[in-house]
Amino acid sequence: MRVLIVDDEPLARRGLRHELERVPGIEIAGECANGREAVLAIVESNPDLVLLDVQMPGWSGFDVIERVGVEAMPAVIFVTAYDKHAVRAFEVHAVDYLLKPVDPERFRDAMDRAASRIDSLDPQRRAGRLDRVLRDAPATRAGVPLDRVVVREQGKLFFVETAAIDWVEAAGNYVRLHVGTRSHLMRGPLTRLAGRFEAGRFVQIRRSALVNIRAITSLERYGKASYAILLRSGKTLISSRYYGPRLRELLGS
């Protein structure tokens, strides 16, 4: 099991490292001192488990998950010194956490649980839990809109710049991000992704499609209340009648 350590305090990181070194079958995938590093490291090294400090300067642990996205996020054990709200959310949603100072016994229990869950727990369910924690847990998140999203494909993680996305299509439990001629699948509903983008950057044209406003090259009336939308990739999309007025309003302003 490959484990990433995220904590802003060097001593705390060393402490977790000492504990990890005593657990057999653990490989330390890296150490990160802040949220920004953590997001990069998660994408680059795709660890199986992240020991994630909740309170860090800049991006908090919750920001990290938000940035990576609950679907792409590996298994997580939160680590916190003191945060009543977060701890309540962890308890309620059965997400593992450790309190500082870290109790070695609890640490090993949590690692055992993580190891068994990684094999058995459906990723969708794990994503659901994380999502609920994000919703309930605290206002310590920066809440800055996403400038890039993390996509997991064939076991690998990589970034997609939101500006590069032409449009997003809902496909069952997934969304398909269309970037030029390529496309990437992401778990989760379209509405969740829509909520993470900067307001006014994307516009919904159908119940199942979200278009990057900057990717639109031209717009033509198509029937009564619909539009034919030509994208920079050459693709043409048709808006539904319901979303037509909204589309016009947004483009006009």
Next chain:
Amino acid sequence: MLAEGAAPDNECVSSGAAMGTTGAVSGTTGPQVASRSHPRHHVPVIRSSSRGVKIVVTFLLVALFFATQGVMVRVSRGLPIDWQWDVMHEFLYWLIWAAFTPLILTAAQRWPVSGDTGWKSVARHLGLMAIVAPVQISITYLAHFALLRAFGVLPVELSGAWLEARVTGVVWGTFTGSLYYWMIAAVYWAAEFQRLYRAERLQAAQLEASLADARLNALRAQLQPHFLFNTLNAVSVLTVEDPPRAKQMVLRLSELLRASMDVGDDRHEVPLSAELELLQAYLGIQRARFGERLQIRLEIEPSATAALVPTLLLQPLVENAIRHGLEGSENGGAITVSARRNGDELVIEVRDDGRGLVTDAAGAREGVGLANSKERLARLYGDHQYLVLRTHPEGGVVVELVLPFHTA
């Protein structure tokens, strides 16, 4: 009516004892006596609507008591009941006292006999008493007379001789009436003392609760749980890696904890030099936690070190600066603490080189710590202090703190 007309107005009270007594007879201030409150004693006697009823009922009971007494005495002697004197007169007498009572209560309220000017009040009351008592008994006899004439129910000759025979009664009644004047006033004072006592007990309880709250808040703000548990975590790691450093950290932490116990006690001031030692203990812990990321500069003028400051005053300000300074760049931050004497003021500045107030809403920035510091300073030094937060021209945020320069 005389009872209303005799009420002294506010000028009488503030302009001396003589006015109080003469004003009592000559004043014609109108009927709003009961509802007007004195500028120095803002407590209204009782709300006037229920007050009138209470007074009348009380005096009717008193009259009933004395009437019964008279009747029983006569019955015990085997004499017939004297309806005129034992019953009618008693009720008249006490109801007329009831009519005078608002005046006496108002006087009792305005002229409290306790305190430094108590003797003046006593003089005023004696003056008012000397008027009220004879007037009260005279009115009683006049009313008695009028009532007998109006109804003529009882066998009595209404003549000059009858009135002449009442002179002794007026003299007698004036003296007993003087006593009743003081008794009515005394009832007011007793009720007032009880009310004050209750209010004071309530206030004391509230004060105690708020003081306890303040102490708890101070403690919480001074040493945040997040800091405490992260420090303990660091200590627990060091116990394995570097026991001497772990021990050092525990010592520093206990120093801080000990000082934080005195935080709620605002009389507890320490010289700036001691406060700086405490700050060093805190910074020692923070440096151990954050390593190279945290740079600290102290610029302390030697003349400032003897100044007294509230204990653990600097630590929350520095904690705030560290939090926001480090947040600015994930590579670390520098904190500068400076102190100097400026005439009769002590000027302390805590500066960070973080993002400044631009990206942080000032409201969010001014967290519990700062609000708490402000409150403590205000409690200690009143208006002779200030604490401001501003953006430094070279970046970052400065907390500037000014308080009166004083030494032990």
